[in-house]
Amino acid sequence: MKKLFSIIISALIVCLSCAGAFAAGINSSESSVLSSMRTPANMKGNSVYVPSSYINQAEAYFNTIDMTSAQAGKINGIISQGRSFLQSTGKSSLKELSASERKTLMGYASSAAAVLNLSAAAGSDAEDIKVISKDGEVIVDDSGNIIKTTGAQQSVAPYVAVSVFAVLLSFAGAGVIYSRKKSFVYEEIK
Amino acid sequence: MKIFKNKTFISVLYLILAFSLGFCIFACSVFSTLRFTLFNSGFLSDTLNQTDYYTDLCDEITDSLMDIGDASGLDKSFFEDFVDEVLVRKDVQSYVDAFYSGSKLEVDSSNFEDALRTALEQYEDENGLDESDFSEENVDYFVEEASKIYVQNVEINYFPMIQKTVMKYTSKLNVYITVTAIITLAILLILIFTNKWKHIAVRYIYYGTASAGLFMLIIPTAVFLSGVINKITILTRSLNDMYTACIQSVFMVILIVAVVLIVISAMLWILHNILRKRVSN
Amino acid sequence: MKKSSKKIDKNIKKFIIVPIVMCIVMCIFTAAVFYPNISFAVSIGNMFLSDKQVDYSKSYENIFVPTDNNSDTIDASEIEFPSINKQFGEIRIDKRNVYAKLFFGDGSVPLRNGAGVYAGSFIPGYGKTILVAGHNNTYFNGLKNVKKGDVVKVSTSYGNYEYKVTSTKIHNADSKKSYDLKADKENLILYTCYPFDELGLTEKRFFVYADKISGPQIVGLYD
Known part of the structure; x- marks a missing residue:
């Protein structure tokens, strides 16, 4: 489930990448987002938390930006919707989520990015998550392992590539898009 | 059947046929482009060889x-x-x-x-x-x-994840191409054989071809002008080269098909004028 | 004459306007039919677009400027917080011949050029865990000689820090006992692959644990 968390958190971080370039410290807006991230989702009595390594990464990034309260409001709204959605699924863990439920979660992240007209996330292999800001700076570089083997990166970016295919096919207006795309999303966040 | 003698009704009917013809030409062209590019191993192999x-x-x-x-x-x-x-x-x-x-x-x-x-x-x-x-x-x-x-x-x-889908749609695309090609041909025959004056048939065929050409022109033009291909974020150079080259090639093929359709429609326009002049004479 | 030019005009209009109108209707029709697919694909696709092309060079940015600041505190507003793959300091253990440029992030760029702070941990002075990785064949080879009581010096643009080694341990890479990212006390953890100077690779890692003894505490972090 690391990857699912990573994608959602990464997308949230991506949503903030339009914020001011340099602003030290954690302002009240950023604090509210961190606090929202620390609040667990209740899945059939089980509390599901975002791993501290991801929250710490978000905090490190927040130290380099200056988030506005409007942005924080939007992000907190998305996190809250995501949390309510998880609760409403009636599942007891993220592993049990169906393909369409995972797609919905992915939808929260992507729609937020679209609303704020930001983004640029890129992944690599199935375990590797990278987020790049609009100006090309790496914001998150997470291979899923806290203790590295050697620092060796075996990364390629099919995550992006697959989406490119999806967009390409969409542009072409072919009737094959829908079911292809469904399988993309399912696998991407698996 | 008085209605079939109504000139406006007949014109509308033929316009609908011309529209359907345009849409079928467009669909057939797009399906064929996909079939011979993204759904074709030779295309990917060539792209890999052409890039670094x-x-x-x-x-x-x-x-x-x-x-x-x-x-x-x-x-x-x-x-x-x-x-x-x-x-x-x-x-x-x-x-x-x-x-x-x-x-x-x-x-x-x-x-x-x-x-x-x-x-x-x-x-x-x-x-x-x-x-x-x-x-x-x-x-x-x-x-x-x-x-x-x-x-x-x-x-x-x-x-691995898209392989099954590609396999599934490779055969489906063949069917789509055949079906749209047959419908295109059928509409062409209807237009040609139901019009006494051939220049009128040519005019409706022109409408279909030109509208399909214009529609196909929009997509690659928008993609190339927006520069979206250069904004794709792929973190390894090899994959970036491969995918951008693939996408560029696909849109370039669509652009070429669009231009061909527009040239054909220009020829149809000329043909229409020649046939019309003959009738007038 | 007038009549014939009018006819030509009408003809041209027909031949230009009708295909354009048809094309517009096709666009609307296609957009209406495929709107949910197109909008979803475009919104997902937008997540993978960047205004700037990816930089494939192996270079990195250095924001480290040595300072003499040895005060007890430093305000967060005076610090340029590093982002991933930027060099923001140096790390050394003089007695053990360990010296490395210190980067934020521990991907390939940092580890090829020095040591890297895991982005899910913190920078010196933050009052929390600093988890630093380095290769055992290069920059962190000297860790093999580190002993309890050795001093690890970390220099950054905003202050100079010293940490005293409290212990060294060998853990498996996937052991969660080897670090605590939620710790509220500033502690430095250096690690590298183990064993040293042997041909081959293992799942074992050599950890050096150290506690802060001096260096400015970052204040004013939270509003």
Whole structure:
């Protein structure tokens, strides 16, 4: 489930990448987002938390930006919707989520990015998550392992590539898009 | 059937036919473009050869192997000329072939592993290393990890996930192309044989062809003018080269088809005028 | 004459306007039919677009400027917080011949050029865990000689820090006992692959644990 968390958190971080370039410290807006991230989702009595390594990464990034309260409001709204959605699924863990439920979660992240007209996330292999800001700076570089083997990166970016295919096919207006795309999303966040 | 003698009704009917003709030409062209590009192994292989994919991929494998070498007591020079582009080409090509043929997607890393073990033995001899300087278990683990790096790089990730869909739609696309081509032909025949005056039939065919050409022109023009292809964020140069080249080629094919359709419609316009003049005379 | 030119005009209009109108209707029709697919694909696709092309060079940015600041505190507003792959300091253990440029992030760029702070941990002075990785064949080879009581010096643009080694341990890479990212006390953890100077690779890692003894505490972090 690391990857699912990573994608959602990464997308949230991506949503903030339009914020001011340099602003030290954690302002009240950023604090509210961190606090929202620390609040667990209740899945059939089980509390599901975002791993501290991801929250710490978000905090490190927040130290380099200056988030506005409007942005924080939007992000907190998305996190809250995501949390309510998880609760409403009636599942007891993220592993049990169906393909369409995972797609919905992915939808929260992507729609937020679209609303704020930001983004640029890129992944690599199935375990590797990278987020790049609009100006090309790496914001998150997470291979899923806290203790590295050697620092060796075996990364390629099919995550992006697959989406490119999806967009390409969409542009072409072919009737094959829908079911292809469904399988993309399912696998991407698996 | 008085209604069929109504001139406006007939014109509307023919306009609808012309619209359907345009849409079918458009659909047939797009399906054919997809079938002969993204859904065609030759297209991907050509793209890989035309870009610097293999050179970049070898560099990326070398970099990753050097990283693992740094944790395994090996000099950087060990991997400098180790990755064999010929072997990489062969393994990538087999992978692409398997992808499009629906076979199991796997990379045979035995040749790579053999080469690595031979190189390690040579390295041990050259550096006077004996059994006290390493354990077989750790060397095996190193070879295993290095082999994983090789396989992960040769594999085009997420291809396994879309393989079934590609297989499914490759055959479906053939059906779509045939169906749209038949409908196109049928509408053409209806237009030609139900019009007493051939210049009128040509005019409606012109409407269909020109509208399809214009529609097809919009998509690649928007893509090329927006520069969206250059904004794609792919974190390895090899994949970036490959995918941007693939996308560019697909849109270029669409653009060429659009231009061809527009040229055909211009010819139809001229033909219409010639036929009309003949009728007037 | 007038009549004939009018006819030509009408003809041209027909031949230009009708295909354009048809094309527009096709666009609307296609957009209406495929709107949910197109909008979803475009929104997902937008997540993978960047205004700037990816930089494939192996270079990195250095924001480290040595300072003499040895005060007890430093305000967060005076610090340029590092982002991934930027060099923001140096790390050294003089007695053990360990010296490395210090980067934020521990991907391939940092580890090829020095040591890297895991981005899910914190920078010196933050009052929390600093988890630093380095290769055993290069920059962190000297860790093999580190002993309890050794001093690890970390220099950054905003202050100079010293940490005293409290212990060294060997853990498996996947052991969660080897670090605590939620710790509220500043502690430095250096790690590298283990064993040293042997050909081959293992799942074992060599950890050096150290506690802060001096260096400015970052204040004013939270509003």
